[in-house]
Amino acid sequence: MVLISLVTGASSGLGRVLAELLCEKGHRVYVIARRKNLLEELKKQCKNLEGEVIIIPGDLSDGNFRKKLISQILKKEKKIDYLFNNAGFGRAILFEKQNKKEIENMFKVNVIAYEHLAALVLSSMKKSNNGRIINIGSVVAFTPLPYFTAYNSTKSAVYGFNRSLIYELKGLKVTSTVVLPARMKTGFAEKAYDCYKEKGRNMCIEKFNKIAESPYVVAKNIIKNMNKGKEIITPTLRAKMWYSTRYFGFVVDFVMKYILGPKERKHLEQAVLKEDYKNS
Ligand SMILES: NC(=O)c1ccc[n+]([C@@H]2O[C@H](COP(=O)([O-])OP(=O)(O)OC[C@H]3O[C@@H](n4cnc5c(N)ncnc54)[C@H](OP(=O)(O)O)[C@@H]3O)[C@@H](O)[C@H]2O)c1
Structure with a gap:
């Protein structure tokens, strides 16, 4: 019987690679994002592989879209075997300068959509x-x-959502996993930074991506571990290293406050929104 997967945020980065690898494994993969043209490219690419890609373009911050999405798939397929909650975005900015609508939208896409989609597939x-x-x-x-x-x-x-949900799934063959990747070279930085441009190159993005890992390596590891039902997947050595620092919270705080924080601030002060940082 064909396996049914749903991947959110499949138009670029990690989600796109995940969808490709699932297609390679013969899954029927429902892919979601706003940029329809990129999803269509993905569909074409999957044509030469074992599986099939079905595109459903839309905005995951919209609760009605999320409801229709799941009912449409369940009506047709009668099941969803894998839900990959992946769509998300970030923003590097002084917190008080961040647009409040953007914060709301970030929570809608990065958190509420994850929980809502999970709730809709769980029954x-x-x-x-x-x-x-x-x-x-x-x-x-x-x-x-x-x-x-x-x-x-x-x-x-x-992280908190996943950790709590697994208590409810104890004893079942239904599992929930949180993946903790370290920095990846995807479309993430491009959206996160309002960067200054130097000689036509977007410096903040380049700096962010310099030490970023390949989403392909991360996706490969997720696919390898997706049937193990683990609570946590740390997909690379760097991710494992960052995750292990949780035992040394005071060291993390020191590094963030006195080394990485000031470095990042300097970095942001050179950005387009320079004036915002003057009195903060
Ligand atoms: N890159 C990193 O350093 C890094 C590290 C750790 C974790 N992550 C996480 O990895 C996940 C994937 O991000 P990525 O790094 O692959 O970045 P990306 O290349 O920018 O991909 C983000 C995906 O999310 C989709 N998306 C964003 N807002 C959406 C909305 N309102 N409705 C529907 N889809 C939406 C985007 O599609 P459209 O724009 O076409 O809608 C895109 O397909 C995110 O949850 C991110 O937080 C990233």
């Missing part, structure tokens, strides 16, 4: 006693990157 998964929910969190839940305050708190919420 069907529990009925068949089969299903995997994979939530893409981040190591920032334990090592919060300075000036990403709203984003960091959404990822802490994803």
Whole structure:
């Protein structure tokens, strides 16, 4: 029987690679994002592989869209085997300067959509006693990157959500996992920074991506572990290292306050929104 997967945020980055790998494994993959043209490219690419891609473009911050999405898939397929809650975005900015609508939207996409989609698939998964929910969190839940305050708190919420949900799933073959990747080279930085441009190059993005890992390596590890029902997946050595620092919270705080924080602030002060930092 064909396996049914749903991947949110599949138009770029980690979600796109996850969808490709699932397609390679023969899954029927429902892919969600706002940029329809990119989802169509993905569909074309999957044509030469074992599985199938079905695109459903839309905005995950919209609760009605989320409801229709799940009922449409369940009506047609009668099941969802894998839900990959992956869509998300961040913003590097002084917290009080961040647009309040953006904070709200960030929570809608990064947290509420994850919880809502999980709630919508759980009844069907529990009925068949089969299903995997994979939530893409981040190591920032334990090592919060300075000036990403709203984003960091959404990822802490994803971690907390998963940790609590697994208590409810005890004894079932329905599992929920949180993945904690470290920095990845995806479309993330491009959206997160209002960067200054130097010689036509976007400096903050380049700096962020310099030490970022390949989403392909991360996705490969997720696929390898997705049926193990683990509480947590740390997909790379760097992710494991960051995650292990949770035992040394005071060291993390020191590094963030006195080393990485000031460095990041200097970095942001050179950005377009320079005036915002003058009196803060
Ligand atoms: N890159 C990193 O350093 C890093 C590290 C740890 C964790 N993560 C997490 O990894 C996940 C994937 O991000 P990425 O790094 O692959 O970044 P990305 O390349 O920017 O991908 C983000 C995806 O989310 C989708 N998305 C954003 N807002 C949406 C909305 N309102 N409705 C529907 N889809 C939406 C985007 O699609 P559209 O714009 O087409 O809608 C895109 O497909 C995120 O949860 C991110 O927080 C990233």
